[in-house]
Amino acid sequence: MTSPTLADLPPLREVLAEHDLLANKSFGQHFLLDLNITRKIARLSGVGEGDVVIEVGPGPGGLTRALLETGARVVAVEMDKRFIPLLEELSAAADGRLTIIQGDALKVDMAAIAGGPAHMVSNLPYNVGTPLLINWLTGPFRPLSMTLMFQKEVADRIAADVDDDAYGRLAVVSQTVCSAKVVMDLPARAFTPPPKVASAVVRLVPLEPAPDKALVAALEKVTAAAFGQRRKMLRSSLKGLGGGALCEKAGIDPDARAETIDVAGFQALARAVMG
Structure with a gap:
């Protein structure tokens, strides 16, 4: 059968x-x-x-x-x-x-x-x-x-x-x-x-090329802080990671809120965290 x-x-x-x-x-x-x-x-x-x-x-x-x-x-x-x-x-x-x-x-x-x-x-x-x-x-x-x-x-x-x-x-x-x-x-x-x-x-x-794993890890930290207090300005929500100084290093407005920052902007913040 x-x-x-x-x-x-x-x-x-x-x-x-x-x-x-x-x-x-x-x-x-x-x-x-x-x-x-x-x-x-x-x-x-x-x-x-x-x-x-x-x-x-x-x-x-x-x-x-x-x-x-x-x-x-x-x-x-x-x-x-x-x-x-x-x-x-x-x-x-x-x-x-x-x-x-x-x-x-x-x-x-x-x-x-x-x-x-x-x-x-x-x-x-x-x-x-x-x-x-x-x-x-x-x-x-x-x-x-x-x-x-x-x-x-x-x-x-x-x-x-x-x-x-x-x-x-x-x-x-x-x-x-x-x-x-x-x-x-x-x-x-x-x-x-x-x-x-x-x-x-x-x-x-x-996406090609694949993003660096260290960048993705830093991005997870930045987004956790930024969206964890999404109604606050980034200078406040990212205070533990450098606040306004971090934003300025990344070329991001420290008075902006998380939901107004595009993916490229968050990548810039992650790179700034990485030093």
Whole structure:
């Protein structure tokens, strides 16, 4: 008897019912079961035949199926052991192009599991989406691209422009390392179970040349201070880092407030901190 192919697999709702599985709220799980949506995300990611993709939090494998359909090789990192049997069934139908790792994505060495250049494509668990992104932006692993789903509020913060209400630390750090754009919005009803908020997909592509890690570290300090007291003038909010003298060294108005300083301005402040 021949093994099933991806096209032979039953709908995800049937698979979940067969295994009697529900989303676990403590893991921030909300499943995408509509293959039309997951296929669109796979297209937006730009991955294809032979590409290596890391997917965090695949759950029952809706997005995983769509990524495998592109011909990519997928490394799936799943913390919830309940979904490992479902993913193993999917692996059997994908000619060995799916590798499954059970573990906490915050602790997994992404460079080691990728084994080389790789893309990140994930419907991230809501409760760890932002810490995971910060890890990937500031850590040693540099993905070829990241196509990631977040709560819409978080997605807007990543891609925000200076003077936007959502502009803050996350935008500055993200846009120092990558170009960032919201490429897809999804209503809550697209998920099972529906979350209380809308979601959005952000496409991030690392900038060349890569920024110096010391600059990114200094940028995290500067933005933490500046946006931690965003209603204050920079001379006050950055007092612990040099205040007005630091601003003058960086060529930034010390009477300005954080939300009016663009990414390049914060990079100048970070360089001034570095000396």
